[in-house]
Amino acid sequence: MSTVERAAAAPSLWTKLAETPLSLRIGAAILFLHLLVAATGPLWAPYGYSQMATGIPLAPASLAHPFGVDQLGRDVFSRVIHGGHIVLLLSLSGTALGLVIGSLIGLLSGYVGGLVDNVVQRLLEALISIPFLVLALLAMVAAGPELSGNPLLVVFVVALVYAPRIARMARTAAIEISTRDFVTIAKLRGESAVSVMRRELLPNATSILLVEFALRAGYAPVLIGSLGFLGFGLRPPTPEWGLMISENRSLVMIAPATVIGPGLALASLVVGLNLFTEGIARILGRTVRLGVQQ
Amino acid sequence: MFVTRLIAQRLVMALFTLLLVSFLIYAVLEILPGDVATRILGRDATAQSIAALRERLHLNDPALLRYLRWLGGVLHGDFGESLVSSRRVLEVLAPRVMNTAFLSAYAFLLYIPLATIPALIQAVRRDRPVDHAMSVITLVLLSMPDFLLGTLLLLLFVLAIPVLPAMSTVDQTSDLAEYLRATTLPALTLAIVMAVYAVRMLRDNLIEVLDADYIRMAELRGVPARRVVWRHALPNALVPSLNVTALNLAYLVGGVVVVEKVFGYPGFGSLLVDSLQLRDFPLIEATILIAAAVYIAANFLADVAAILLNPKLRTG
Secondary structure, three states, X not given: OHHHHHXXXXXXXXXXXXXXXXXXXXXXXXXXXXXXXXXXXXXXXXXXXXXXXXXXXXXXXXXOOOOOEOOOOOEHHHHHHHHHXXXXXXXXXXXXXXXXXXXXXXXXXXXXXXXXHHHHHHHHHHHHHOOHHHHHHHHHHHOOOOXXXXXXXXXXXXXXXXXXXXHHHHHHHHHHHHOOHHXXXXXXXXXXXXXXXXXXXXXXXXXHHHHHHHHHHHHHHHHHHHHHXXXXXXXXXXXXXXXXXXXXXXXXXXXXXXXXXXHHHHHHHHHHXXXXXXXXXXXXXXXXXXXXXX | OHHHHHHHHHHHHHHHXXXXXXXXXXXXXXHOOOOHHHHHHOOOOOHHHHHHHHHHOOOOOOHHHHHHHHHHHHHOOOXXXXXXXXXXXXXXXXXXXXXXXXXHHHHHHHHHHHHHHHHHHHHHOOOOHHHHHHHHHHHHHHOOOHHHHHHHHHHHHHHOOOOOOOOOOOOOOOOHHHHHHHHHHHHHHHHHHHHHHHHHHHHHHHHHHHOOHHHHHHHHOOOOHHHHHHHHXXXXXXHHHHHHHHHHHHHHHHHHXXXXXXXXXXXXXXXXXXXXXXXXXXXXXXXXXXXXXXXXXXXXXHHHHHHHHOHXXXXX
């Protein structure tokens, strides 16, 4: 009797968990696994990420070398494990920086309106008109040879690519929220634009920005991987997954595991992030369209 | 004529955006602080070679003047001279653009059935195991970077079905058969990336349309199920995906950069990567400007299509 009453009073953690969308739970589980490996991997990875002569180069995958051995004799499995925190850290910090810059520009531009908004919109549109990978490559080259391969530059480039796209979303949200009564009241109270933005617009745009962040973070590993793949991202011997795929690609016919390994890591991370994004969007009652095209 | 004015307005906006892009590209590469010649040649270059390059690029002129001169040239179809090969940029670019146009057209041709057929199957068999299985497959493909997908397709086709070449090399003497052989795998890669993006939306649209009253009416009138799906449901479900197709076209502009590199196809995308690696600024400026122009044109066409298809804007 008492158990029934207690259950009715406050749903147990388990029922709450059961109510969350399945995609969120699977996504969270995959992400948790990735985070765990990224955080603890360097402690238990069988070999170092640049350690050579770990086995016979290009030997087929075995229990000792689940993802095979690359042409320099490095254990690909250990390299994938060591790469986890690099990919996660760069993706999340780049997207976070893009979110901060983008929402600031977008909310301000949408709230202030008028000429400022017009000028900002034209500029953002011009930036968005350059395909995102092309824009990233352009920024990499414009930064000059001294900075190339610098992880901070990669973070900055991810932010540069995402900020205009996030700003466009934030602006639409700001315009929509600005028409509501509580914003008018805040304005009549004599609050400054910054205060209205911080206290009225931002809290009401959180769910939009959160979904936007999750969506962008999901494709940041792909963007970083593409840059690495083309030779414009991080430098060897950094165990970034896209770079590894590019390094081992020429010998994919002989040692397929050396490409499939990092590929599996990259794809599973993006699957996890995408499922997580979809789940979050469903909870917040928003629709989200996954895809690199956005 | 409200519609004509709206379209004209969009056209002016598109051209203005393109102008702004041209300035951005030029500014980022040639006006930003730091010496352009040093950035191209690197720190180790001799003072002599830097001076020679400065002369060749007219770097001693004011930046704005250089931009206007470059823009003037572009408007006359003259993109300047490649730094590496000393050939006219247009001459280097033209065959590459043609190759990419062929690849893109092929990819689009493959994209249409790859997007519609799975969506149709899913919509008709909704919430059945087939639908769920296909949703999982789409999600996985959606999460796979194009360079990984291309490499895996290469592995699959070259090892399992060895009819297609691993390297997509073509030259001026190649005939259509050689082109088709060379471009099948890259086109398939691009088509899959575009299709998985469209499938999910198309499935949802189809389900919505299949539930509509006029479809129920058609069924009650005794129209065969096959005809209902193909003639009544599909065309109506396709209209909202116009936007998706425009986004896909926009993706294609960036997608060819990676995919052409995976297969070694001598197109516009691999030219861009090469020119970036060699720091051939005039060639970089021209390729990025063209990429942006295609992107802007795709969005403009989608806007026009949306305006023309919107009955609310139809007057008289």
